[in-house]
Amino acid sequence: MWYDLLKEIGNRSRIWQETQLSQHQQVHLNRILDSVAPGAAMKYISSCNSFFKTCRTLQIHLDSISDVQLADVLITMSLSRSTSHSSGSCSSVIKASRWLVKSAEVECLQVVNSVLIGTFLIQKVPRDRKQAPPLPLWILFQWERRVLMSNCSLTETILLGAFLLMAWGSLRFSDAQRMDLGEVIYHNGTMRGVVWRYKTAVSGMPIAVAAEGFLSQGSHNSLWNFLTVLDTVLTKSGMSNVDFLIPLVDEDGPCYPLEPVDYATSLYHLRRLLSCPWRQRSDLLQHIKLNFTLHSLKATLLSLGPQLHEQTTPEQRLSQRHHADPHSSLATYSRDAVWTALTYQRKLILQVQQGWRPSLPSIEAVRLQWWNPWWCWRSL
Numbered sequence: 001m002w003y004d005l006l007k008e009i010g011n012r013s014r015i016w017q018e019t020q021l022s023q024h025q026q027v028h029l030n031r032i033l034d035s036v037a038p039g040a041a042m043k044y045i046s047s048c049n050s051f052f053k054t055c056r057t058l059q060i061h062l063d064s065i066s067d068v069q070l071a072d073v074l075i076t077m078s079l080s081r082s083t084s085h086s087s088g089s090c091s092s093v094i095k096a097s098r099w100l101v102k103s104a105e106v107e108c109l110q111v112v113n114s115v116l117i118g119t120f121l122i123q124k125v126p127r128d129r130k131q132a133p134p135l136p137l138w139i140l141f142q143w144e145r146r147v148l149m150s151n152c153s154l155t156e157t158i159l160l161g162a163f164l165l166m167a168w169g170s171l172r173f174s175d176a177q178r179m180d181l182g183e184v185i186y187h188n189g190t191m192r193g194v195v196w197r198y199k200t201a202v203s204g205m206p207i208a209v210a211a212e213g214f215l216s217q218g219s220h221n222s223l224w225n226f227l228t229v230l231d232t233v234l235t236k237s238g239m240s241n242v243d244f245l246i247p248l249v250d251e252d253g254p255c256y257p258l259e260p261v262d263y264a265t266s267l268y269h270l271r272r273l274l275s276c277p278w279r280q281r282s283d284l285l286q287h288i289k290l291n292f293t294l295h296s297l298k299a300t301l302l303s304l305g306p307q308l309h310e311q312t313t314p315e316q317r318l319s320q321r322h323h324a325d326p327h328s329s330l331a332t333y334s335r336d337a338v339w340t341a342l343t344y345q346r347k348l349i350l351q352v353q354q355g356w357r358p359s360l361p362s363i364e365a366v367r368l369q370w371w372n373p374w375w376c377w378r379s380l
Contacts, residue, residue, distance in 0.1 A: 001045045002033045006104060008052065012062060014105040032103050047096035050077065057264040067114040072290065074120055079293060080263030090120040132295035134303040135274075137214075137352065138284070140167060142276045144213045147222035149278075154229065154253040156278070159269050161226025162246045166297040168209045168223075168345060170320050171195070173294040175205075176245040177260050181234060186211070186227055189219070190342060196243060208338035210345040214352060233258070267294055304348055304358050311351060316344035 006016045006029065015032065019025040033041055054077050055062060060069050074090045097112040111117065143160045146152050152160075166176050175195045184193040191209045198205035211223040234242055237258045244260035261269075274292060275283040305317040319340035 002041065003029060005045050005048055005100075009062075009100075009104065009106060012106050012108050014107070016104065035103070036099070043092065044096040044099050047093050048100050051093050051097060054080075054264045057262070058268050063108050065108065065111060067111040067116045070111050070114075071116055071120070074117070076264050076267055079267075079295075094120055132293045132299050133291055134300040135167065135292065135296050136285075137358065139274060139276075140164065140300070141214055142279070143273070144215050144222045146276070146278060147225050148215060148220070152225075152278075155249045155251060156273075157226060157229045158233070158247070158249055158254065159273060161222065161229070163270060163273070163297060164213070164222060165191070165209055165226065165245070166294075167300045168213070169207045170298050170301050171207065172298050173263060173266060175207075178243065179207075179245045181230070181242045181245070182240075184227070186224065189221075191223055191227065192338065206338055208342050210342055210349065212346075212349060214349060263294065270294060270297075301345065301348060305344070307358050308347065308351060308356075311347050312344055313340075316340045316347075320344045 003026070006013055009016060011017045015029075019028045022028060036044070051073065052062070054073050055065070058073060058076065060073060074093060077093060078090050094112060094117060097109055100106055101109045101112060143164055147157055147160050147164070162176065165171070166173070175198060178195050178197045179193055180196050181193075184191065186192075189211045191211060193207050195205045195207060209223065211221045213222055215222070233247070233254050237254075237256055239258055242258060246261045246266060247254045247258045248261045248265070249255065271289045271292065274285050274289050302317065302321055305312045305320070319338070
């Protein structure tokens with residue numbers, strides 16, 4: 001593992017570069033490794049491999065990595081720990097990187113010793129669910145419009161369709177990757193499914209999404225397009241049991257055999273698609289894309305409810321969040337916990353189609369002072 005790690009680093013490491021000239025390279029490298037305990041060496045090497053993988057996913061080059069980019073990688077790895085066992089904590093990655101810099105003399109990673117990176121060892125990383133701002137309606141509109149286009153690529157349909165489903169269903173990334181696709185039902189303009197393991201319900205959680213969105217005309221809607229493409233992909237894969245919504249994709253479509261995409265890759269695709277690369281106009285969100293994470297998808301519809309307090313009820317908002325009212329047993333005896341969530345979604349759709357536009361939450365409004373959601377919507 002040590003040898004493979006240094007081989008991947010290549011000439012970025014002075015030790016690797018110079019020991020290649022010796023016939024006793026393996027002996028010299030083993031001497032360096034013997035300076036730490038076997039268990040610590042295993043943790044360091046595993047953390048370094050995970051760090052390099054995340055950098056590749058985010059398309060960050062080690063030769064020119066800055067302390068800010070490194071900090072972004074650390075936050076991404078921290079947020080992905082709930083869905084990927086291979087991701088380590090910020091402190092473990094920093095310690096492993098510093099060990100690598102010292103042991104292998106990797107000059108380009110000296111940024112790991114910067115003041116900014118050092119703060120990760122003494123301060124907690126802000127939790128995703130508290131910091132992620134909701135997506136603007138303009139983005140939901142553009143994504144839905146793209147999925148409805150005939151020239152939308154297979155990769156775009158899968159990613160945009162999944163992100164839209166997560167936004168309308170108020171799902172976390174971990175929820176979407178724990179959905180049994182064999183139990184998904186589309187009927188009468190509604191998609192229903194089951195998250196087989198949910199954060200607050202280990203026995204599973206039913207979900208429902210209204211298919212009409214903002215732009216549907218009759219039965220022609222983006223959710224139907226997405227589910228049709230997804231059904232074709234599942235048929236082609238030949239797999240009888242797929243329990244994740246977002247598969248690993250490349251430029252040509254899904255990678256076979258199907259496997260679930262990881263958090264970092266999904267985050268990269270989300271921020272890339274926020275720029276709406278199929279549009280010829282400039283990227284309206286280019287200066288604030290790093291503020292959005294995958295949890296922004298869950299936060300989007302939930303952030304609108306308080307602004308429509310006269311049209312929506314606390315019960316509907318709780319249902320959209322997939323939390324039942326702890327003081328009521330009505331949900332238990334109704335045998336169907338998704339009706340109120342569907343009502344909530346359709347009320348939002350109706351209000352937007354009638355001209356209502358939400359304001360930004362106060363915390364994000366301070367951070368994104370220049371961005372006017374009205375202007376974004378009217379600049380279509």
